[in-house]
Amino acid sequence: MKIDLKAFDRAELGPYDLCIVGGGVAGLTLAWALRDSGLGICVLETGGERPEPETARLSRGDITGYPYFPLDMARARALGGSSHLWDYEVAPGVCRIRLRPLDPIDFERREAVPFSGWPFGYETLAPYYRRAQAFFGLEDRPYTAEAWASDAERPLLSEGSAVLRTALFQFGDPARFYRDYGPALLADPNVTVCLHAHALELLTNETGEVVEGVRVARPDRTEVIVRARCVVLAAGGLENARLLLLSNRVCPNGLGNAYDRVGRFFMEHLHFLSGLFMPADRALIPQLGFYRLHARLGTWIMGKLALQEDVVRREGLLNYCVALWSTDRLALPRRNNPLLWGGFEALRVLREAIRHRTWPEDLPRQLFRLVRDMPRLVPWATTRLLALKGKTTATTRAPVAFVLHHMTEQAPDPESRVRLSRRRDVFGQPRLELHWRIGRQDVESLQRAQHLVAQELARLGWGSVQEEEFRRIPPDGITGGFHHMGTTRMHASPREGVVDPDARVHGVKNLYVAGSSVFPTAGFANPTLTIVALTLRLADHLRTRLT
Known part of the structure; x- marks a missing residue:
């Protein structure tokens, strides 16, 4: 059922069994998974059915650390959330999103990576990864390069290597969220979807241990209170932390923030062009089709080079992959991002x-x-x-070499963070301030990984890599991938994290968080498949607890 708060004059809604704050990928996944549970569900979406300029301005914020994309470009406020921004064109007029689960090593506690380790292993999420495939119109096929190889296209560069492996990415349909799930939920009598419902604050009891409702603003700045016996924040990797910090009437530092962890550990995936792979024989170039975007078994896929997990452990590195971009010039790449x-x-x-x-x-x-x-x-x-x-x-002109496009995880850093700005939005609330840090470990790990790739390609006889020395840290040209992670990190202890292994906010009995903000570490895989998998796991937990 659809309610547009632009034309809604009641002062209160509910009570519902479950209120989901955010109608993006995580919020729609949760509502979709629970739509047949018999629970009364309300979804609060700050925007409309499509992105609107006046709503997008609410995402503006301040950048005080390493240069970052304008925050209103990096997020979409509309039903379907950031799926409106995913525009990787695999064919003329056909857009897809790159997908891959995290690797088993990404869940491990690694001595060389401070603050690493999830409270559960890969095997816990494995069944949810399989279920998540369907949300993007993909079949349950493994993410192993061998499962997709053919006689014509195979993971040639890593065959027989104890150092390299080929990481497989599948490309799914992002439009399903705003084209299919969103409209279906708007028409579902068991789910109430409120559009133009801007969450201002979570209202708690006098001890701050129970959330009793959400204070919501209409576009005309009048307010509505939404009552629910359970609340899930699914507002994105930045906004989840902001809402917890804004909810400070009872707890002065915000909810779940007794140990100053909300907003800290902001992570991105570092994207960096560096180095040139020159095949020893140009006849090899047409044989590397597995490493370009191509269709196989009805699915668009792409292979990227990565390091074997035991190499990552032994070397104490961050997880890493590199794409091969063909070029017709024997020249190092230019790094120039005006964004x-x-x-x-x-x-x-x-x-x-x-x-x-x-x-x-x-x-x-x-x-x-x-x-x-x-x-x-x-x-x-x-x-x-x-x-x-x-x-x-x-x-x-025919390609003669490959530019190396590196993508790596960041080491969790408590000083890389989001907090409340002194500047305010149209509702009079503090905007976000992002202080993104790129540390020495991030850069040195990337450089060492690049050297290991170059060394192994030469040893195997495939060719040479013209490497670059980084004269400053961080080197010019590093960017993020619009992936906002870690600001409400998951940990069994409230001293080290914001949510527990069930994604419940520490110290609050009925408040949960869905999305990439709960990631303790990020691996190199795009976060979306893991977001959906974690949300499906949360749906199973809530179905048991609330019904």
């Missing part, structure tokens, strides 16, 4: 203000950033225009 420039964000804010005929936020600051970055914005824009023009006239 990290303040001037680029200023240009985007000003353009949006002109388009919607509104006054731009903090105009003097935007103009200052635009003028400051003009010396690099103009050459970048000129280069882009010339490149686009060249694509229409130039003939495609």
